[in-house]
Amino acid sequence: MMKRRSFMRASLASGVIALAAATGSLISFPAQAAKPLKIGFSMALSGGLAGAGKAALIAMEIWKDDINKKGGLLGRPVQFVYYDDATNPSTVPGIYTKLLDVDKVDLVVSSYGTNEISPAMPIVMRKKLVFPSLFGLAVNDQFHYNRYFQIMPAGPEPKTDWSKGFFELASEQNPKPESVAILAADSDFALAAAAGAKVNAKKYGFKIVYDKTYPPGTPDFTPIVRAIQAAQPDLVYVASYPPGSVGMVKAAREVGLKAKMFGGGMVGLQFAGIQKNLGPMLDNIVNYHFWVPAKTLNFPGVNEFLKKYEEAAKGKGVDPLGQYLPPYAYAYMQVLGQAIEATHGTDQAKLAAYMHKHTFSTVVGNVKFGSNGEWAHTRVLMTQFRNVKPNDLDQFRKEGTQVVLYPRQWKSGNMVYPFNK
């Protein structure tokens, strides 16, 4: 008995060892020979922006895996060194100095959001590093850094380009609307967007009849919608964060908002969970987006990427479809990777020069940066929700529920106007 058991154990052990050796030999090819290429960053993995931060990280890691499968960059495996900044700006200087001085990363990219990008700027500027940046609104207007590259497609004038589409569409309607109500959340992005909206409103000749902000943590938007309604605006432009976006859409439906166009800069209406919950309440809302499933936006690799993202996002408590931020998080890594390959190295000056001059082909289409590091041509889309069914997540994977109205070169359908048919 004992002999048989110990024989079994021995053969099992040797089988495992053999299997491990075989697997090990498979895994150790290709990347053990060269020194890894380290890219460092901080990301909001907890705190207020963690929903976006975690989704962005998933996208970036898909890029890293994709690139390593092809042999890495410059023949070196790409490795990420990152830390959670907890949506707390005071952690950012410490994190970036650790990445650069202690971990000695080769390159850095930014965290997500203006609050987390700005504290890193003095550090990267001092070390003259190329700084690909993920969704901060007009940060470089303050720093004027020539090695800053922003992947959010609201450029070259981010503050006004954000809402330009909304107002341009409005001005094309016949009869032309006259007045606009502007509401913004009391937070940096929303206020910047609202400021740009005011500039655009004047430029296109609309009268501003309501112009207020609301504090985060406002539970009920019914009084706000009624106050807006009392001003009788033709257009209602809202710059809000998810709780406000949901609150405004629900309150607008309950009150029966009579505006001719409603939407604009509402963050959250691009998130799958919220889209599914709001369902038909979204119909005819014209809102910004960066990418939707439309045949005009079928860029190389984007659908494959989204499939991989959906798989990776399961069970992580983030947006399940990932159409908003993740493609851009993937794209900004693509830009960096392509620049590194093209300049055959990590010389920051050469990288910066290359990134300013060239157009990159990414999963979000062609990317070209202007002199201030923002996009040379804006691609903030204005999309309209159409015939949304209740409680159906799948419809958002397909074309049809979100029609692109603007810019013209990506247009995929005609606008339904007025909003409250």
Added chain:
Amino acid sequence: MKLRVNAFWLSCAAVVGGGLVLTEVLHNDYYFNALYVILQGTLMAVAWNILGGFTGYVNFGSAGFFAVGAYTSIFLDKYFGHTLPLPVLIAAAAAVCALIGLGVGYLSLRLKGVYFSIATLAMAIVFATLISNWRYMGGARGAYILTPDTYLWFHSYIQMLFMVMLLLTLGAVAISRHLNTSRLGHGLAAIRDDEVAAECAGVPTLRLKLISTTLMGALMGVAGAPYPFFVTFVDPASAFSLFVAVNAIAMPMIGGTSHWIGPVIGAVLLGSMQQVITVTVSSELNVLLVGVMLVGFVTLAPQGIVGLVQKYWRRRTR
């Protein structure tokens, strides 16, 4: 007594000397960033303890003082076109927050215990709303402060900020120590233990409370004043953060509230742990850590680390 006083000042001098040596020896800015945050936490903890631990009035609105200090700094810097040197900004922040502290002191006349604490919370929210609506300072959009180019003989700006914070923190500890061991401190302790009895015994409770709240306010303002230069972007949400307020309470509680060295120990311990976790395990766990340590210490060691040490000594001398 003379020997003990010398020991304290000697150690302060040694710490300052050590700091200067570090700025020459260490060229990794990372350590200075981390130390700055720890020192800021220490300063806030020491300040909070003056009112909380020594006098027994719990301030929920620490983030309010901190943020007002930061925004005073931003306002003056903008208004005078970046010409004012940092010490002037710090002094101004101290003055503004001292005034607010004085106001809070008068508040304690009407409100005791928990009512006082709620009032400090309400006050912080009112300030946050006011600043959010003040367009000149960026309102809720936040304000940018670009890192200045001058940093004396140091090798980088953060090294200078670090030394400034070190000096400020040591100053605060010295003040706190003086309060704790002086007659003033005994008066404060009397208020903490039983305010009515203290009043009856002839302790000038109002004057002492006003001193306590004013000092606390001033020191918290001082902690906030260099903050904009550290992060370059300040908005009400991050300046008035709950995390600042909770750390200001948690650190003294963990260290021990009745002795001046308690908040220092608590801040250095908790602050260092938070910094280490940020760059190692790095996730929500940092927040969980504060929660667990707070609950743990408060249930098992309510007198903090100082209390544990005192218990240990007492047991040994028996």
Added chain:
Amino acid sequence: MLSVDLLSNALVAGILLGGFYAAVSIGLAISFGQLDIVNIAHPAFVIVGSYVAWILNSRFGFDPVLVGVLAAPAFFLVGMVMYRIYYAAFERTGQESLSGLAFFFGVMFILEVGLMLVYGVDYRLVSASYIGKSLHFGWVGVPFRMLVPFAVALVMTGGIWLYLSRTFTGRAILAVAQDPLALQLMGADPVRIKQFAFGLAIATTSIAGSLLIMIGPVEPSIGRDYIGRVFAIVVLGGMGSISGMFIAAMILGVVESVVSTFAGPSWAPAVAFGVLLLTLALRPSGLFGRR
């Protein structure tokens, strides 16, 4: 600008909102107002209640309020256990003021991070057939999304008020903070009474949470927005008074709503807390406080 229909709608919206605030605050009115336990983690418990409602609503389609009521007994037990720990560590040793407070701060963080670790940070919402529809009485609109929480809050407050004033245990709860010794002499154990009361307070968070997620999207850290509000309401209403709390909640809701409509929403918090500070300055015992 001051039109009748705008004002009347603002008032109605404020009353409905106030009802919801009352539902969130009633637990604290018991634990803080009557038992003097500074449970700063109260809103965090409400968020846990929201998540329970979300889980059962999204998986089985149960109505959120129903989930809130069904889950309440479990929350009640949790509350009792929490009180036991609190009592053993703090009340018995007389440390409650500062240490008890710090204890609940810690609990709040642990709850928040726990939710984040398990469910992530994406916003959660519920669906129910009546959300999105509203009743119209002339020019006044009453959305169901706000009416249902108001109705539930009314029932809950009324029920608890009746309970506290009519039953033996209820009156014992009212008595326990005023005079524990007398209570003991009457044959009730103060510790057990307090334990029961705290359990009741936490049980209300289950229902309040389901109402919260009905009104708007929830993610783990939004409890922090409510800390100030709930304490303000309990203090404004007067410690120990349930009806006072309800009226204070109404006042806060109406003030926020009217200021939001006419002056702009960004001033609403300052006004609400200004009202609180004013009350504290002029009448610290609150509107209906007994002390």
